[in-house]
Amino acid sequence: MSQKPLLNISNLQAQIGDKSILKGLNLSVKPGEVHAIMGPNGSGKSTLASVLAGREDYEVTGGEVLFDGQDLLEMSPEDRARAGVFLAFQYPVEIPGVSNANFLKTAVNEVRKSKGLEPLDSKDFLALMKEKMKLVEMDRQMTSRSVNEGFSGGEKKRNEIFQMAMLEPKLAILDETDSGLDIDALRIVAGGVNALRDGNRSFLVITHYQRLLDYIVPDFVHVLYKGRIVRSGTKELALELEEKGYDWIKDEVEA
Amino acid sequence: MNTTDNIITGFDNFELKSDALSDIRSKAIDSFIKNGFPTTRHEEWKYTSVKDIAEKLSLTTKRASAGSLKESAVNELMFAGKDVTLLVFENGLFQESLSSPLPNDYIIKNLASVLNDAAVKQYLGKIAQSENESFVALNTAFVNDGVFIHVPAKKVVDKPVHILYVNSGSEPAITRNLVIAEPESSIQLFESYHSLDETCEGLSTNVTEVVVKRNGNVTWVKAQLENELTSQISFTQVEQEQDSRFSSTVFTTGGHLVRNNLHIRLNGTNSNAHMYGLYLLSGEQLCDNHTLVDHAMPHCESNELYKGVLGGKSTGVFNGKIFVRQDAQKTNAYQSNKNILLSDDAQMNTKPQLEIFADDVKCSHGTTTGQLDDEALFYLRARGIGEQSARTLLNIAFAADVLNHIELETLKHNLQSIAEEKLMHS
8 A cells, every 4th residue: 555644653652750651652544544542441542642632741752653744743732733633532621711612713713824724704614613513413502602611421522523523634533532421422423423534534533442433433443551552453353352351452462 | 208298288288178078078187197108017908019109199289180181082992882971080080071961860970069969968988988098088188079979769770870080190080989879779880990191100099989778789890991000099888788789890901000999888688799800910010909898787698709810020919808797697708719820920919808707607718829721721722722822712711700790791892802902912
């Protein structure tokens, strides 16, 4: 295959405080591919998402991440977002006083500005919002409320996918987007994600459970354990994990 | 000669000394002589030195003058919109030609024109007392003008009142407001302070006395928008009777040194008071808010929220006292003071003081002073919003819930814009 990867992670090592979490992680994602990252609690899944988005609590101590040919680790969080990296947060932050609409308009226009595009005026912005809201069955009221304030768990996750739809990233990282969702909310969120699969956009779906992957079917499944990817396969690997749990992988790795 | 001696000499030569207020003026100057100017050794003035202000006040023996303020400048300052009853003052002197025609269905006049009014005689200087407050004493002794409002019983005043004070020179503007809302009446007031330009080193002292009688409703918004060379000392005393409501919002973006005392006495059952404050400071500004709620009667509620965003080398002070007297059972009293410091050199001194002598009450207070929420900042940046814009957006959001309580839509939007403008450059 001659296509160049959109995201290329080699030997990534990261720590928080003195605690080493990622210990030489390798992963390559091509445009349009959906990769699921699974693994037991504490294996480093959320750390990977945070490091890719640029959260400053983590210190990268080694390795390299190339995104679209650029050194991602050298970029500020906002520059990563402008370049097309989107993190759907595991715990979306409540921001009282900032309306969803105002927040998104600022974000969309900053991203546009970085691409040399004119800002959207209010009319075009509203039209875009209206179109994207349908994807995750958001109602108008949610956009006029403060960002995530008083939202249920499901509403927060739908809002993440709505933001993704608005910002149209090249790479979307879903950090345990299924956590805390009932089956109906899960179906809506997954439906939104699937609608955004267009053959070019890549996804990194981080999850503890196979359940989400019934709805968002991955091209590849990787198992992260103790800061490394210890096994890679196709969607059948996820089913195997669902059936057998993680212990057999732990045993194999420790052996 | 020290500053106090200068004040005494100034008073002896003061041209209004023998007007209809002569009795209360001379009593007030006696109180002032007894106490002198407060220093930072006084607990209530610990963080706020009035040395420069004392100098300035003591060197001024003549009345302020006016004449620089033009209609075009006034038009730029109509933050509550044009559909208001407008009273304009320049350096504390009433500017009739710049003001709107005053209505006749309730009393609203410049104070100097109604010194013989029975209600003025009854209340002026009786609500805000001079005995222990040197600046009230000085204001009473030297008052030039201000606004007198007397709303008769059952009168609901629809049109908001805008009292516009502009400093155009360096002479102190010494103003006084007296507002009496008779039973079941209602009025909305907006008071704003401005400088004519960026270079005038003005000084205002204002005392406001408010009486809200049974089931009366007074809302008050004060905006302190002067340049950063102008200082202001203000003292507001509110007396509330049974079933009355009073709401105050104090918004401060301007001023070199600003000191506000807001004292509310809940003197009748089932009355309630709301006190909101927002101060956005930069450079070397100082804003000192002292509030006092005196719960004297049962079944009353007070609710206080003051917030500040402090940048540069600015200083904020919040001192909030709540007294709940022995008779004031079933009191609800809430107080909150929250601050964000934008720089290492900014400082906030906050002190809540609750003194509760009744046993069946609900009271709470809380203060926080910190930096912006890192998690929220990261969230915004992760959506492509630059760090500076993200900080501004969060600061605006932090400030918004204070101004959101303002009922007059035009005023709310204009003050929000002023807040946003200030935060964008902090």
